[in-house]
Amino acid sequence: MFRARWWRPLAAPLLAVAVLMTVTATSTMAASPYQASVDVNTTGFNPPCDGDANFIVPKMQTAAKAAYARLGHASEDYTGAQFTRAETLKRTPNDWGYYVHSHGDYYLNPDGSRYTGFREDSGDCSQAVVFSKDIKAKRLGRASNLIFMSTCHGADANTTMPWAFAIEKTKSTGALNQGSEFYVGYIGVQWDSDEWIFEQRYWNALAGGKSVGQAFDIAMLGAFNHAGFDANWWGTYSWSGAAGPWGLCQNCL
Amino acid sequence: MRSLRRSTPRLALAGLAVAGLLTIGGTASQAADPFVAGGRSTRPLPAAKDDLARARARGQALAAALGLAGVSQRAERLLDAFEHRTYDEVTSVDAAGRAVAIARFELDGSVAMAVSLGWQPGGGRAIDGPGAASRAITLARSAGLSPAGQPTVRSAAGAGGWSVTFPRIVRGVPVRGDGIRVALWPDGTFHGLTRTERPLAAPPARPIDAGAARAAAATIVTATAGRSATSLGIVSTELAWVAPNDAFGGARADAPAAVLRLAWAVHYDAQGALVERVRSIEVWVDAGDGHLLGGDVVE
Numbered sequence: 001m002f003r004a005r006w007w008r009p010l011a012a013p014l015l016a017v018a019v020l021m022t023v024t025a026t027s028t029m030a031a032s033p034y035q036a037s038v039d040v041n042t043t044g045f046n047p048p049c050d051g052d053a054n055f056i057v058p059k060m061q062t063a064a065k066a067a068y069a070r071l072g073h074a075s076e077d078y079t080g081a082q083f084t085r086a087e088t089l090k091r092t093p094n095d096w097g098y099y100v101h102s103h104g105d106y107y108l109n110p111d112g113s114r115y116t117g118f119r120e121d122s123g124d125c126s127q128a129v130v131f132s133k134d135i136k137a138k139r140l141g142r143a144s145n146l147i148f149m150s151t152c153h154g155a156d157a158n159t160t161m162p163w164a165f166a167i168e169k170t171k172s173t174g175a176l177n178q179g180s181e182f183y184v185g186y187i188g189v190q191w192d193s194d195e196w197i198f199e200q201r202y203w204n205a206l207a208g209g210k211s212v213g214q215a216f217d218i219a220m221l222g223a224f225n226h227a228g229f230d231a232n233w234w235g236t237y238s239w240s241g242a243a244g245p246w247g248l249c250q251n252c253l
Numbered sequence: 254m255r256s257l258r259r260s261t262p263r264l265a266l267a268g269l270a271v272a273g274l275l276t277i278g279g280t281a282s283q284a285a286d287p288f289v290a291g292g293r294s295t296r297p298l299p300a301a302k303d304d305l306a307r308a309r310a311r312g313q314a315l316a317a318a319l320g321l322a323g324v325s326q327r328a329e330r331l332l333d334a335f336e337h338r339t340y341d342e343v344t345s346v347d348a349a350g351r352a353v354a355i356a357r358f359e360l361d362g363s364v365a366m367a368v369s370l371g372w373q374p375g376g377g378r379a380i381d382g383p384g385a386a387s388r389a390i391t392l393a394r395s396a397g398l399s400p401a402g403q404p405t406v407r408s409a410a411g412a413g414g415w416s417v418t419f420p421r422i423v424r425g426v427p428v429r430g431d432g433i434r435v436a437l438w439p440d441g442t443f444h445g446l447t448r449t450e451r452p453l454a455a456p457p458a459r460p461i462d463a464g465a466a467r468a469a470a471a472t473i474v475t476a477t478a479g480r481s482a483t484s485l486g487i488v489s490t491e492l493a494w495v496a497p498n499d500a501f502g503g504a505r506a507d508a509p510a511a512v513l514r515l516a517w518a519v520h521y522d523a524q525g526a527l528v529e530r531v532r533s534i535e536v537w538v539d540a541g542d543g544h545l546l547g548g549d550v551v552e
């Protein structure tokens with residue numbers, strides 16, 4: 001008899017714990033309507049293409065996916081054969097958030113003009129360029145939330161990538177805001193170790209409740225290995241970064 | 254009695270199990286070392302009221318010295334597992350409660366970081382490079398720091414105007430990432446400041462020379478880069494203190510190492526088709542025995 005009775009005093013608290021854990025798990029797993037895609041080129045910087053493995057890149061992928069999820073996005077990451085030009089362009093009309101880590105440049109397009117772009121992964125060593133023009137044509141001006149270009153030249157003064165995501169290349173601060181949108185990228189060519197330092201500081205500041213602009217300011221003060229590290233941004237400085245429809249920045253801090 | 258005697262230890266065990274269940278999440282989320290990618294790198298630490306009051310006072314003094322805005326300050330102690338340091342973070346807020354500046358202090362009270370939040374590139378007349386260097390020295394000294402040596406001055410979009418760096422040099426060798434950096438708006442007003450001084454391992458008694466370092470790097474590159482190795486050419490070999498990492502192998506570590514080591518940094522630029530994937534790599538070999546300490550990639 002006592003076998004059946006000894007745990008009874010614990011039944012209620014155990015049940016409460018179980019319910020609490022279930023509710024927590026369910027709420028975190030509930031699908032957000034705000035999709036974020038994380039595209040990371042690992043093949044281009046690893047065997048057999050590059051030869052030497054680069055273990056910094058997978059950290060960036062993990063961190064970006066987790067960060068977008070914390071911001072309330074349905075966050076998914078893609079690499080290898082899942083990160084192709086075709087797949088990226090198929091996903092982009094539904095992306096509110098987008099992160100890419102790849103080889104980036106100001107590439108010459110077959111139309112004779114240059115556009116900012118980045119290389120797909122595709123799981124092989126022949127990697128097509130995804131031009132900002134391609135993304136713009138698919139998105140047709142739809143609004144974006146947080147866009148993070150972890151590539152070289154993604155935030156040069158002449159970058160065409162913000163336009164692809166319908167983000168004005170203006171800095172809105174104080175009482176000004178241009179909606180819940182923000183674009184971050186690097187200037188010129190940058191080293192992976194410095195990008196990783198910047199990105200971890202950025203994601204951590206956002207997770208700590210800082211606005212997208214405040215997080216940028218904090219991230220810029222990292223202990224970078226190279227004195228020439230530089231990045232830039234456009235969008236609404238005081239926006240919290242929380243996933244949501246573009247509007248007059250209801251989530252501004 | 255019998256029932257009670259037998260049930261008591263079981264109740265205790267069950268209680269421990271429940272307590273364990275409840276603390277698993279907390280323990281995992283509070284674990285600060287080692288840092289794991291995807292997680293947060295800082296977490297609050299308990300601190301005595303007096304310590305936090307001192308931090309707030311330091312924040313007020315620094316705000317006055319640098320001209321930072323804010324009508325009141327709040328402070329918390331943070332453990333940063335990514336940067337391997339603990340500091341007091343002081344946030345200055347305006348009358349509406351909005352954060353307008355952040356300062357971080359080492360536990361000895363020295364300034365680790367300060368930033369004026371917001372994009373306010375000043376309205377005054379723009380200063381030139383030498384003016385920026387002079388202004389940075391004045392501001393760093395106002396913050397209680399001692400900038401030394403010839404600064405590197407460059408215009409920087411991320412800084413908002415000028416970035417002035419006073420690198421840390423130890424016996425003629427740069428300590429990468431360490432030193433003082435001041436960010437200024439174009440008119441010379443203060444935007445941000447950071448000071449990093451990490452521990453250094455003992456230097457090797459008999460360092461290898463640059464030729465031996467290049468040979469060691471070549472062995473590593475040949476072994477790991479395969480056919481790409483022929484498309485990589487050495488452009489420089491320099492001594493530097495570096496925070497070891499797992500860029501090219503070794504034990505997995507999601508954060509740069511806490512203690513810096515003296516290394517030969519062998520820089521390769523890519524040639525031919527490889528440039529379309531990788532522009533440069535740098536291999537860090539230990540200045541003592543040539544073993545791999547880490548490295549870096551420009552994609």
